[in-house]
Amino acid sequence: MTKVKICGITRLDDALAAAKTGADMLGLNFYKQSPRYVTPADATALCDALRQELGDDCPVLVGVFVNELVSRISAITAQVGLNFAQLSGDESDAMLAELHGIGFKAIRPMNLQMALDDVQYFSKMMPANEQAPSLLLDAYHPKLYGGTGDEASVEVALAVKERVPRLMLAGGLNPDNIAERVAAVLPWGVDVASGVELPDQPGIKDAGKMQAFVAAAKGA
Helix, strand or coil: CCCCECCCCCCCCHHHHHHHHHEEEEEECCCCCCCCCHHHHHHHHHHHHHHHHHHHHHEEEEEECCCCCCHHHHHHHHHHHCCCEEECCEEEEEHHHCCCCCEEEEEEEHHHHHHHHHHHHHHHHHHCCCCCEEECCCCCCCCCCCCCCCCCCHHHHHHHHCCCCEEEEEECCCCHEEEEHHHHCCCCCEEECCEEECCCCCCCCCCCHHHHHHHCCCCC
């Protein structure tokens, strides 16, 4: 069954609602220029309360980082109690190596060849832990690091999927198109942020949209 990651969580109520819908992973954004940015202190309080409420049923918690120092990624991961770190900027394979298996890369290739080059470059540093995607594929944008609402190419997604054990697909996904995209690509997992938010309110989730998205992604 397709894994679902709901990204850009900023509020405890949204995290609990996402977990209730059956989301497998929650993403918290530590990139200060993102409209979904959360401070490490706020993320710590949120995740502590989430774990206290849900116990063993707490979704996998992922920190999203962009061009951050490894030392800071490690410190925030430990402080908040994150399971994995998603690197969504221009990070190297060496940075993944320094994270000792808790990091995975998000790529935004301009075309098919760039996607294949990225897969080859990061192939040796993909996490072995089956709770994490091997790689996240997002739509290309010249200035923004994810959360754009643009769709990733199905052609590129299929080519990447053939070459990685666990592909997570992002980019322009929402309750209306997710079933079709899952059927076309059959990814290990899917990632959504803006597609399950209230209109013009980045980081504020819509419980009904989250429920519809998860149900459609999982074929419920």
